[in-house]
Each structure stands twice: as structure tokens, then as C-alpha cells.
Amino acid sequence: xxxxxxxxxxxxxxxxxxxxxxxxxxxxxxxxxxxxxxxxxxxxxxxxxxxxxxxxxxxxxxxxxxxxxxxxxxxxxxxxxxxxxxxxxxxxxxxxxxxxxxxxxxxxxxxxxxxxxxxxxxxxxxxxxxxxxxxxxxxxxxxxxxxxxxxxxxxxxxxxxxxxxxxxxxxxxxxxxxxxxxxxxxxxxxxxxxxxxxxxxxxxxxxxxxxxxxxxxxxxxxxxxxxxxxxxxxxxxxxxxxxxxxxxxxxxxxxxxxxxxxxxxxxxxxxxxxxxxxxxxxxxxxxxxxxxxxxxxxxxxxxxxxxxxxxxxxxxxxxxxxxxxxxxxxxxxxxxxxxxxxxxxxxxxxxxxxxxxxxxxxxxxxxxxxxxxxxxxxxxxxxxxxxxxxxxxxxxxxxxxxxxxxxxxxxxxxxxxxxxxxxxxxxxxxxxxxxxxxxx
Amino acid sequence: xxxxxxxxxxxxxxxxxxxxxxxxxxxxxxxxxxxxxxxxxxxxxxxxxxxxxxxxxxxxxxxxxxxxxxxxxxxxxxxxxxxxxxxxxxxxxxxxxxxxxxxxxxxxxxxxxxxxxxxxxxxxxxxxxxxxxxxxxxxxxxxxxxx
Numbered sequence: 001x002x003x004x005x006x007x008x009x010x011x012x013x014x015x016x017x018x019x020x021x022x023x024x025x026x027x028x029x030x031x032x033x034x035x036x037x038x039x040x041x042x043x044x045x046x047x048x049x050x051x052x053x054x055x056x057x058x059x060x061x062x063x064x065x066x067x068x069x070x071x072x073x074x075x076x077x078x079x080x081x082x083x084x085x086x087x088x089x090x091x092x093x094x095x096x097x098x099x100x101x102x103x104x105x106x107x108x109x110x111x112x113x114x115x116x117x118x119x120x121x122x123x124x125x126x127x128x129x130x131x132x133x134x135x136x137x138x139x140x141x142x143x144x145x146x147x148x149x150x151x152x153x154x155x156x157x158x159x160x161x162x163x164x165x166x167x168x169x170x171x172x173x174x175x176x177x178x179x180x181x182x183x184x185x186x187x188x189x190x191x192x193x194x195x196x197x198x199x200x201x202x203x204x205x206x207x208x209x210x211x212x213x214x215x216x217x218x219x220x221x222x223x224x225x226x227x228x229x230x231x232x233x234x235x236x237x238x239x240x241x242x243x244x245x246x247x248x249x250x251x252x253x254x255x256x257x258x259x260x261x262x263x264x265x266x267x268x269x270x271x272x273x274x275x276x277x278x279x280x281x282x283x284x285x286x287x288x289x290x291x292x293x294x295x296x297x298x299x300x301x302x303x304x305x306x307x308x309x310x311x312x313x314x315x316x317x318x319x320x321x322x323x324x325x326x327x328x329x330x331x332x333x334x335x336x337x338x339x340x341x342x343x344x345x346x347x348x349x350x351x352x353x354x355x356x357x358x359x360x361x362x363x364x365x366x367x368x369x370x371x372x373x374x375x376x377x378x379x380x381x382x383x384x385x386x387x388x389x390x391x392x393x394x395x396x397x398x399x400x401x402x403x404x405x406x407x408x409x410x411x412x413x414x415x416x417x418x419x420x421x422x423x424x425x426x427x428x429x430x431x432x433x434x435x436x437x438x439x440x
Numbered sequence: 441x442x443x444x445x446x447x448x449x450x451x452x453x454x455x456x457x458x459x460x461x462x463x464x465x466x467x468x469x470x471x472x473x474x475x476x477x478x479x480x481x482x483x484x485x486x487x488x489x490x491x492x493x494x495x496x497x498x499x500x501x502x503x504x505x506x507x508x509x510x511x512x513x514x515x516x517x518x519x520x521x522x523x524x525x526x527x528x529x530x531x532x533x534x535x536x537x538x539x540x541x542x543x544x545x546x547x548x549x550x551x552x553x554x555x556x557x558x559x560x561x562x563x564x565x566x567x568x569x570x571x572x573x574x575x576x577x578x579x580x581x582x583x584x585x586x587x
Contacts, residue, residue, distance in 0.1 A: 231458060250469070389566045
């Protein structure tokens with residue numbers, strides 16, 4: 001085992017904590033607009049929240065992949081030292097990002113909220129990871145299981161799309177507003193697609209391990225799923241930009257492709273859950289629970305995402321909180337549940353005697369139930385905003401916001417509950433992981 | 441050929457062709473990303489955009505519905521006849537509701553206004569004049585200035 005794998009996980013969990021805390025704090029500004037207005041206003045809190053959420057997913061996925069590579073019987077991590085360097089580099093970048101935001105050096109673009117120069121060390125980190133990863137799995141080029149393909153794809157496209165997101169730094173690129181806007185959202189969408197490759201790959205790895213069935217990662221269906229995911233990553237981002245005056249063929253391609261992907265992920269996890277023998281469910285009970293939750297969230301998000309990919313519906317949902325419901329639903333419901341399942345799995349294989357405490361089960365239930373209600377408040381707020389945009393020309397923005405006060409109060413309360421659920425899980429996981437590193 | 445070698449070839453073929461499509465697609469998009477008549481932001485407008493980014497106005501505001509949702513969308517705010525340019529100039533430093541109180545100079549406000557005007561020229565949002573057609577498709581209606 002490589003200890004930096006666990007360091008990555010602990011850092012990821014700390015980012016998740018910051019993300020939740022700052023998320024709650026910024027949601028309060030929906031009901032108390034004057035709260036912290038002159039010091040920590042929404043324009044500072046939102047980037048901290050966003051960057052911490054993304055860091056959670058990326059750092060956790062990285063740690064989990066390092067862990068699997070270094071403990072898997074067939075591969076050996078090419079260089080543990082390089083993983084260590086990767087860790088300290090990302091730690092330093094993380095601290096610089098927070099300082100950059102707090103001192104007002106803000107990037108001012110979605111996800112890329114930090115001083116643009118920081119993209120250089122970030123890219124370096126990804127290149128190192130790519131090098132270490134491909135060196136580790138290359139010996140095994142014969143018959144790669146699908147998750148090797150997915151992780152490799154995720155890492156490679158991450159490098160590409162992180163670079164693409166910074167094309168605007170070239171002056172002639174920036175001059176053309178619509179192109180800049182479209183490419184910005186293309187890169188953001190594909191950036192998400194890249195981490196999805198890492199996370200979905202992890203979910204398939206987990207299922208093969210828990211079930212002890214290698215075939216799960218080799219069948220035609222999982223490969224079809226992978227290719228579809230790849231096509232989505234490349235061409236499926238455009239539902240962000242349906243309403244922008246771009247070429248229609250770009251939008252048509254996106255429309256056709258984005259209707260497909262998740263149906264298959266749902267099917268894969270569902271058939272795994274159904275076919276898993278009882279004793280294996282018990283042996284991996286926390287990982288199993290989170291996978292079940294992920295599957296339910298895939299299903300719920302699938303409905304929302306499929307609807308939102310239809311231009312005639314997207315027309316009404318775009319530019320409203322329904323988009324936020326979709327983002328949070330996938331980031332907390334799908335990505336985080338899969339990553340928490342993997343952390344649960346890592347804890348149970350490294351400490352077979354580990355007993356799951358009651359409060360963890362409680363937190364699991366609280367998290368899922370409150371997340372559901374939390375997302376409902378976004379959908380309600382989104383519908384109201386859409387109505388205001390298209391049907392009610394009279395009222396001002398301020399009047400619309402005031403009329404939604406009760407919904408925003410609900411959003412704050414349910415958001416707080418989501419945070420409490422996460423907090424319990426974070427504390428438990430960090431405690432167990434740290435004792436584990438100390439022992440070994 | 442053993443089955444595993446065949447599978448690998450097959451996978452590489454699919455990935456290879458996807459990559460070729462992707463390369464062509466990107467080249468076309470980068471070159472010709474906007475379907476509308478090319479809009480060149482003036483130097484002043486670019487400075488306005490820089491102020492917009494440095495202050496992270498996008499945390500609360502949107503253009504074309506993209507951004508944070510604590511404040512309103514500003515795509516066509518400058519041509520909104522119920523508001524007018526003077527109102528917009530005044531509100532930026534006024535610190536209304538959740539919006540922080542800024543202290544921009546006259547020149548900086550001019551640059552922001554130039555940015556708003558340039559964006560306003562590129563299209564509509566909310567685009568109330570769309571044409572819905574069959575199969576869930578929507579045709580975006582363009583501004584005359586960019587056709």
C-alpha cells in the first residue's frame with residue numbers, strides 16, 4: 001500500500017468538509033442578503049465552495065486509484081515517490097488557490113476561480129499522474145479491464161480540457177465573445193466528463209472486487225458503456241449552450257448523444273446489486289450501501305438529465321436552479337456516493353475487524369433523505385424563476401426572490417442536514433484512515 | 441488471432457475513430473465557434489470583461505443563463521427599456537441587496553458598460569422569440585445585428 005493514497009483521501013475529505021461548510025454559509029446569503037456582505041460575500045464564498053467540491057472528487061478519485069494500483073496483485077505502482085511528489089504539489093496548489101481567492105485574485109470563470117497562472121502547476125501534476133499511471137498499467141496491456149481504459153481516458157482528457165479552458169488567455173481567442181463563451185462551457189462540461197471517467201471506472205472496479213468476478217469488467221456491455229461515456233465526454237457538453245447562438249449541428253450532436261449514457265450505468269449497477277450473494281453484501285456492507293444509493297441517484301438524475309437534454313425543456317430550465325439541482329444531484333448523489341463506497345471498501349479491506357458504528361448508518365440515511373429534500377427546493381426555486389422569466393413580465397427580480405423566501409429557508413435547512421450527514425461520515429472516515437496509516 | 445488480441449484491436453479502432461472525429465470537431469469549433477457574424481470585443485469591452493472576472497460578478501450573475509443565481513441575468517440588461525443606461529451605471533456602485541458595494545471609477549464603469557453593450561449585440565436571453573419545432577427541438581432566433 002502506498003501511504004500517499006491515504007493522504008490523498010484525507011485531503012479529499014477535508015476539501016469535502018470545507019465545501020459543505022462554505023456551502024451552508026453561502027446559502028444563508030439567500031435569506032440574509034446582508035450577511036457578511038462586505039467581507040465574505042457570495043462572490044468569494046461560491047468559488048471556495050465550488051473549488052472545494054471539485055477538489056473532493058478529484059483528490060478522492062486520485063487517492064483511490066493510487067490505492068488500487070498499489071494493492072492490486074497484478075499491477076505495481078510505478079513510483080511511490082512520484083505519488084508523494086504529486087500529493088505535496090496538489091497540497092501546495094490547494095493552499096494557493098484558497099489564498100488566491102481570499103486575497104481577491106479571482107479567475108472569475110466557472111470552476112476556474114483561481115489566478116489563471118496556477119493552471120501551470122495543476123497541469124504538471126496531471127502529467128505526472130499520467131506518467132505514473134501509464135507506466136504502472138502498461139505491462140498489462142493485454143486485455144485491460146474496462147476500468148483501466150476509463151482511468152487512462154479520464155487522466156488524458158483532464159489534461160486536454162484543463163488546457164482548453166484557458167484558451168481565452170490568447171487575446172485573439174478572447175475577442176470573439178460567443179466562441180469564448182461556448183468553448184468555456186465546452187471545456188467545463190468535458191472536464192466533468194473526464195472526472196466521471198475516473199469515478200465510473202472506480203465503481204466498476206469496486207463491483208468486480210466485491211463480487212470477486214473479473215468478467216464484470218470485460219463484457220461487451222461495459223465496453224459499450226465506456227465508449228458511450230467517451231463520446232459523451234467529447235460531444236455531449238452542448239446542453240449547457242443550447243440557447244447560445246451557435247451552429248445547430250453542434251447542438252444536434254449533443255442532443256442525440258446525451259440521451260444515452262446513464263441508462264447503461266444504471267443497468268450495470270442494478271444487475272450487480274441484484275446478483276450479489278448475501279454474504280458478500282454483508283462483508284462489504286458500507287460499500288454496498290453507498291453503491292445502492294448511487295444507483296438510486298443515477299436513476300433520479302437520469303430522469304432530470306434526460307428531460308433537460310431535450311431542447312424544448314432545456315429552454316425553460318436553463319438559467320434556473322434546476323441546473324443546480326442537476327449538478328448537486330450528480331456531484332453528491334452519484335460521484336460522492338461512489339467515492340464514499342470506495343472509501344468504505346478501502347477501510348474494510350485494510351481493517352477486516354472494523355465495526356461499522358451506528359452513527360455511520362444514521363449519517364448515511366440522513367445524507368440521502370436530506371439530499372432528496374434539498375434538491376426538491378432547487379427544483380421548486382427553478383420552476384418559479386422560469387415562470388418569472390417567461391410568463392410574468394411585471395415583477396422585478398427582487399420581488400421574485402422575496403416571494404421565494406420560504407423555499408430558500410427550506411434550502412438552507414435541508415442543506416444544513418446534508419452537511420451534518422456528510423460531517424459525521426467525514427469525521428469517522430478520517431479517524432479510521434489516520435489510525436490505519438499510523439499502524440502500518 | 442487470439443480473442444484478447446482481437447478485442448484490443450477492436451477497442452483501439454473505436455477509440456481511434458472517436459479521436460479522429462474529435463480532432464476534426466475541435467478544429468471546426470475553434471476556428472468557427474460562433475455561428476453568428478464574428479463579434480469582436482473592443483479593447484474597452486475586454487477591459488470591462490477583465491473587471492467582470494476580477495470581481496467574480498459571475499458568482500451572482502449570468503450571461504445566457506450561465507453563472508450563479510443569486511442575482512439576475514444581465515445579457516440584455518443594457519437595452520432593457522424599462523431600466524436604461526443611467527440606472528445601470530448607478531446601480532453598479534450602489535450595493536443593493538446582496539450585491540457588494542463597489543467603488544468603481546467612472547472609467548471602469550464605462551468599460552463595464554462597453555462589455556454589456558457588446559454582449560447585448562450577440563443575442564437574446566431569455567430568448568422569448570424561439571421557434572419550437574417537432575421532436576423537442578428549439579430554433580434560436582438571432583438578433584438582426586449578428587445575422
